Amino acid sequence: MIWQLEFIILLLVVVCGVAALTVRDLLGAAILFGAYSFMMCLLWAIMGAVDVAFTEASVGAGVSTVFFVAAVFRTSRRSRD
Amino acid sequence: MKRFALLAVLLFGALLVYGTTDFPDWGDPSSPAATHVSPHYIRHSLEETAVPNIVTAVLADYRGYDTMFETSVIFTAGLACFFLLRVFARKAPDSRLYRHRATGITLRIEQGGRLPEGAREFERIDSQWVPYDLIIRTACRLVLPFIQLFALYVVAHGHHSPGGGFQGGVIFGAAVILYAISHDLRSTLQMLPERRTVLMSAGGVLIYAGTGLICLLLGAQFLDYAALAGILGVDPIMARSHGIFIVEIGVAIAVMAVMVSLYYNLASVGRFDEGL
Known part of the structure; x- marks a missing residue:
């Protein structure tokens, strides 16, 4: 694997994680968390843990994003802190 | 601070x-x-369990006890969400919205009133109405069978390729959730009622634990699938492979039902009338 590519993915993981924490729009945070999960899934796949990558893609990037969006839709879109 | x-x-x-x-x-x-x-594991898992995918053999056989309780954790999470969110008080909504299928005209019917008999060209819509989108509905309906088929493939092919009960169950649950998002919650609930999702999530855990219990009753250790050889009519090594498959099906049913049940509770805030 090309190390530059891995580095970019790792950087994106950190950026997405920090951005999901700091952004005030909760819907945006849910989408950023989905992106974070997808980047993590790529990292798992690079490290050879294909089963974990599969779980991360289906649970982290797929279903849990839907759950977050459903929760945001039914509560409030703005975070107070 | x-x-x-x-x-x-x-x-x-x-x-x-x-x-x-x-x-x-x-x-x-x-x-x-x-x-x-x-x-x-690398040297002996194939000859001991007849499963080429070492990860599956370790998860469902060598570390079967762990995986059983992981399934119970998911079941408990679904149960906790159910008890937190489900509202049992049946309160009729103040008004209902009906849309004329052909023209898109919306009727608001106040509490007590109802549509005239035989008004089949009207359909009920959610109060936070999402515009009716033919393209999204048709596209989702087109890909849904393939998503479900892929989920079953992931469950059934877990012995040979990455995946297994957990991933397959999540994908199957995601297919049902996609139907609920692209159509509406009421039609999904007609297809897969709430009672059935709860029974299925408990049933999946029961399949897993019951397989272990049968092994125990046959005189072997808990979750030692080799004991199932007599029942399944195969040699003990193949019985371990089949035992893994049985518990994977249990995991898939439990995970699928819990995901759908979580979505129902979250999307309708426990009222089960209107979804996203």
């Missing part, structure tokens, strides 16, 4: 990063895990 919290987080983060330097290198052949446990 905030500055102190930031300092504490940075300090513990630095300690954790420092702690990782004591870890063995990635893929280090002389690390404890690579010298004691892994070689046995």
